[in-house]
Amino acid sequence: MEQTALDDHEYRAAVTDLLGVLAYGELTAFVRMAVDSDLAPTLSLKSQMAQLAHTEYVQYTLLVEHLRSLGIDPEEAMQPFVAPFSSFHERTRPKSWLEGLVKAYVGDGIGKDFYREVSTFVAPETREVMLAALDDQTESDFVVQIVRDALRTDPTAAGRLALWGRRLMGEALSQAQAVAVERDAMSALLIGGGMDLAEVGRMFARLTENHQRRMTRLGLEA
Amino acid sequence: MEQTALDDHEYRAAVTDLLGVLAYGELTAFVRMAVDSDLAPTLSLKSQMAQLAHTEYVQYTLLVEHLRSLGIDPEEAMQPFVAPFSSFHERTRPKSWLEGLVKAYVGDGIGKDFYREVSTFVAPETREVMLAALDDQTESDFVVQIVRDALRTDPTAAGRLALWGRRLMGEALSQAQAVAVERDAMSALLIGGGMDLAEVGRMFARLTENHQRRMTRLGLEA
Numbered sequence: 001m002e003q004t005a006l007d008d009h010e011y012r013a014a015v016t017d018l019l020g021v022l023a024y025g026e027l028t029a030f031v032r033m034a035v036d037s038d039l040a041p042t043l044s045l046k047s048q049m050a051q052l053a054h055t056e057y058v059q060y061t062l063l064v065e066h067l068r069s070l071g072i073d074p075e076e077a078m079q080p081f082v083a084p085f086s087s088f089h090e091r092t093r094p095k096s097w098l099e100g101l102v103k104a105y106v107g108d109g110i111g112k113d114f115y116r117e118v119s120t121f122v123a124p125e126t127r128e129v130m131l132a133a134l135d136d137q138t139e140s141d142f143v144v145q146i147v148r149d150a151l152r153t154d155p156t157a158a159g160r161l162a163l164w165g166r167r168l169m170g171e172a173l174s175q176a177q178a179v180a181v182e183r184d185a186m187s188a189l190l191i192g193g194g195m196d197l198a199e200v201g202r203m204f205a206r207l208t209e210n211h212q213r214r215m216t217r218l219g220l221e222a
Numbered sequence: 223m224e225q226t227a228l229d230d231h232e233y234r235a236a237v238t239d240l241l242g243v244l245a246y247g248e249l250t251a252f253v254r255m256a257v258d259s260d261l262a263p264t265l266s267l268k269s270q271m272a273q274l275a276h277t278e279y280v281q282y283t284l285l286v287e288h289l290r291s292l293g294i295d296p297e298e299a300m301q302p303f304v305a306p307f308s309s310f311h312e313r314t315r316p317k318s319w320l321e322g323l324v325k326a327y328v329g330d331g332i333g334k335d336f337y338r339e340v341s342t343f344v345a346p347e348t349r350e351v352m353l354a355a356l357d358d359q360t361e362s363d364f365v366v367q368i369v370r371d372a373l374r375t376d377p378t379a380a381g382r383l384a385l386w387g388r389r390l391m392g393e394a395l396s397q398a399q400a401v402a403v404e405r406d407a408m409s410a411l412l413i414g415g416g417m418d419l420a421e422v423g424r425m426f427a428r429l430t431e432n433h434q435r436r437m438t439r440l441g442l443e444a
Contacts, residue, residue, distance in 0.1 A: 024265075027268070027269065027272060030256065030272060031256050031257070031259055031260050031268075031272065034252065034253050034256030034257065034275065035253070035256065035257050035260070037253055038253050038257070043246075043297045043300055043301060043304065044297055046249070046253075047249065047286075047297075050249060050252060050253065050279060050282075053256065053279075054276065054279045054280075057272060057275075057276045057279075058276075060272075064269075074269075075265045075266055075269075078265055079265060082265065
């Protein structure tokens with residue numbers, strides 16, 4: 001039972017961090033996507049982007065409820081991650097609708113891959129909620145078609161957006177590293193959970209490969 | 223049955239407009255509230271504002287589904303209202319978290335009062351969906367306490383926010399008037415539905431009274 005595992009101070013701290021970072025990530029993704037939907041050139045696209053934002057919000061509420069059910073205060077759990085996320089979003093403010101779309105698709109993808117990796121180290125109850133909160137039901141697939149269409153009508157966009165994708169990955173990694181250094185318990189969960197440094201390396205290789213696959217799907221060089 | 227009523231060209235045009243303006247209003251309220259939640263000084267307030275935004279989105283989807291069930295294209299129905307709403311939001315961009323809160327509370331209140339008035343002129347099926355889409359379950363009540371607390375710590379805010387409330391009402395009325403002039407069918411629904419000009423006048427008096435009540439509740443002079 002997870003409740004027993006939570007008696008372990010280290011495990012509790014790690015799960016608090018993990019759910020906190022995931023919840024706050026969904027909340028800020030909700031806000032960013034809603035903001036970016038304002039840049040949409042058509043009503044239909046605005047509505048689809050709003051739908052993506054809405055899904056993030058629903059997933060956020062799942063995590064908040066789960067935190068409460070574990071007796072963990074959601075706000076306290078999220079607080080340490082306010083600064084790194086706000087840093088990430090400050091540094092990756094989309095300057096166009098297309099940049100916003102690529103960010104929604106690629107940024108979300110990187111985050112969710114990472115959480116899926118980490119979910120193997122937590123108790124089944126928490127893993128289940130995490131996986132539900134990560135299920136995007138391929139809603140973001142509409143992004144692929146729009147980006148590909150845009151590249152056809154404006155071939156110069158490919159270079160700019162490829163650069164943008166690399167920047168998103170770079171900023172995400174740099175914030176993740178800052179968080180890993182700060183949050184001992186979360187890092188210990190990975191290492192203590194059976195990952196040695198070589199395994200951590202392989203995890204990052206998998207994250208990068210998935211990122212490249214997403215960029216390719218968009219028609220962009222990773 | 224509403225389907226029969228919809229055979230009447232005028233009624234169909236009026237209901238299309240009415241549901242279109244309501245749906246687009248909810249969609250833009252969703253975006254604006256999500257954007258404004260970014261100004262929240264604490265995580266808890268950000269989360270509560272996001273919750274308000276989320277409710278608007280859910281209500282938006284109700285209206286879109288109802289439009290589809292009547293065989294009306296939601297995007298075509300919303301299109302005529304993109305410009306007036308964008309005008310309204312351009313002219314009432316909150317410069318602070320408190321202004322955003324007052325706008326969410328007061329602006330939403332004015333809109334919903336108006337739609338509730340109009341809902342008495344449509345067929346029961348549409349009325350039911352409209353009333354569901356207008357049900358805010360007193361979620362926005364948290365706003366009242368925050369604004370009152372803010373006025374206690376900064377008494378000079380009262381004058382500024384009172385002015386802001388009057389501006390919101392003025393801009394809302396001015397956009398509503400522009401819409402009424404443009405959209406004959408919707409105006410005809412009110413007038414043809416039994417409202418004479420005196421009754422329209424009384425409706426505006428009721429809207430203004432409710433607005434004043436909301437301002438008083440916030441601790442502000444209307």
